[in-house]
Amino acid sequence: MEYAVRGTVVIAADRINDELKAEQSMGAESKYKFQKIIYTNIGNPQSVGQQPLTWPRQVLALIDLPDEEGINHPNIQNIFPSDAIARARTIKIGLGGNGSGAYSHSKGIKMFREDVCTFLQNRDGIDVPTDVENIFLSNGASAAIFNLLTSLIADNKCGIMIPIPQYPIYSASVEQLGGQKVGYYLDEKNKWNLSIDELERSLKEALENGTNVVAFVLINPGNPTGAVLTKQTVQDVVKFCSKHNLVLLADEVYQENVYNEQDKFYSCKRAAYDCGLLETNSIELASFHSTSKGVFGECGRRGGYMELTGFDENIKNQLYKLASASLCSTVNGQCMTSLMCRGPSPDDVSYESHEKEKLDIFNSLKKRSKIVNDGLNSIDGFSCQPAQGAMYCFPSIDNMPMKAINEAAEQNITPDTLYALSLLERTGICVVPASGFGQRPGRYGFRTTFLPSEDDMAYSVNAMKDHHKEFCQKYA
Ligand SMILES: Cc1ncc(COP(=O)(O)O)c(C=O)c1O
Incomplete structure (x- = not known):
């Protein structure tokens, strides 16, 4: 079986990441033109900077803490909002006194x-x-x-x-x-x-x-x-x-x-x-x-x-x-x-802040989807359908050079794997070759998330543009 979102290109990215860290810790000159890997291979938002929502983590922390250190601590009201304490208390009762460290019913609590x-x-x-x-x-x-x-x-x-x-x-x-x-x-x-x-x-x-x-x-x-x-x-x-x-x-x-x-x-x-x-x-x-x-x-x-x-x-x-x-x-x-x-209800103290945090993340995802989509479509030879939902753009590379296709065949890899490895080596951006998801024969491309920060995504689309020109020249 194959699992492209953690496949060849990601393994190469991890290797380069280790090399970069080693170079940086020794103060050595780098053989790469970038300082870090930008991981856009997987829909894992918190691994690329998204902050967890506060209220669910507060409730979770209180569920995990022993009662006397958490919900029953004399100063707990000074640290946690009352609705997080109340929800944790209700959940602890629902857990039947077992706490979060016990097995539950096999279908779930x-x-x-x-x-x-x-x-x-x-x-x-x-x-x-x-x-x-x-x-x-x-x-x-x-x-x-x-x-x-x-x-x-x-x-x-x-x-x-x-x-x-x-x-x-x-x-x-x-x-x-x-x-x-x-x-x-x-x-x-x-x-x-x-x-x-x-x-x-x-x-x-x-x-x-x-x-x-x-x-x-x-x-x-x-x-x-x-x-x-x-x-x-x-x-x-x-x-x-x-x-x-x-x-x-x-x-x-x-x-x-x-x-x-x-x-x-x-x-x-x-x-x-x-x-x-x-x-x-x-x-x-x-x-x-x-x-x-x-x-x-x-x-x-x-x-x-x-x-x-x-x-x-x-x-x-x-x-x-x-x-x-x-x-x-x-x-x-x-x-x-x-x-x-079931988040906090409208009359709970955390309701507004919880809703605001959710909306901020949503709006930022929406903004990044547009930055990446527009950026990819501005590259000569690329076409990318609008990202109406989810967390990804899936552009098609319409002008994959014949020489690159032949070179890939010689290396026994797909042309879009050759492309993604080249993009990684040149820019530090880690994408997944489209062949890992399946596509029509003769189509080439990759999948990128739009999860890294707005700055990283803006850098990425420009770097992708420069790389595409170089790649096409190299294999012209
Ligand atoms: C379409 C789709 N289904 C299922 C999953 C699995 O997600 P999880 O097991 O983390 O819920 C993913 C993860 O990226 C996905 O994209």
Whole structure:
């Protein structure tokens, strides 16, 4: 299996990073023209400077501290706001006196799962049913995705439809579990939208090849594409899955990262409800969310959840058994999921500051998405679809020199790996070759996040421009 976001280019970046540090500590002259590596390879906001939100960390700290050092300390009111103390107290009761160091129920602490249900009802509307027994808290979205794929792939004939390009957890996990990847292409020229004709084409071809296609993956907002799908498209997808009896995996970890007011996030669950598929029990849907993205960026906490809709009781029990085999997800991650789903309420003292911190991060992400998108589009030979959502730009390099393509073949690497390594050596910017996500044959490019600081991103786009000129001259 391959996992490009931590692959060849990142390993080279880490090596150069160590060299730079060694040179700097010895005061030696550097062989590089830059002082540091700018990591834009992975959607890990706090690793590149994003500050954690204050209130969730306050609550978490109080949950972790022994009572007498925390919620019951005589001076605690002087250090922590009253609503953080009150929430920590409630959570400690919900933990059943076990504290955050004990295993929890394998689906996660019930009180937190109830917070997820409240969040879902606020998002999709009170009329869309939720059930606490259908919520599984997980170590990020990744663990839940892997468990579900494990349950779906019975043998090497089982196929999972995945977008091209896609976030590599899908290709890697399907590979690891011995299933078949059934790719469907997203339409770059049409803002990376998907078309039902292409879904039908891909499914038909797989069935003709003898693949038993069992599930469909939708990533919305898209990684690496940044596309935010319209209401109509999401409805088309749920109908497609219902018609062909495919389990729908709705990867919605970027649901808070939608930057244009006209593009509203519309969940697969709401779409299934609006299309009457919930009422008739004619879809099996697993939706995923995470504390790693949005404005929380708490990747290291490993918080997230999976919601099952329309699954048979027997299958749910099997999934529960699978979750039980790893005992439980991290309790700190579960706490963070609860705090993401239910922040301070409007009359709490921390409400305004919490909302302001969230908005500041959101606005800065929006600004950086524009800096990077505009910057990439200003490079001769590049084209980049608008980053409507998520945390990435995925430009196409339309004038990759033939000599570079040949050189890459000689080195037994893809042309965009050659390109990304050259960009790294020349500028210190670490991107992921587009081939790691899948793309149409003959297309070349890379994925960059827009997570480093506004200054670093402004430097990066200029450096990318200079590098592209040099690269094209070198291989002219
Ligand atoms: C589309 C998508 N799904 C899932 C994940 C996994 O995130 P986590 O396991 O941290 O929740 C990521 C991480 O970047 C992602 O981009």
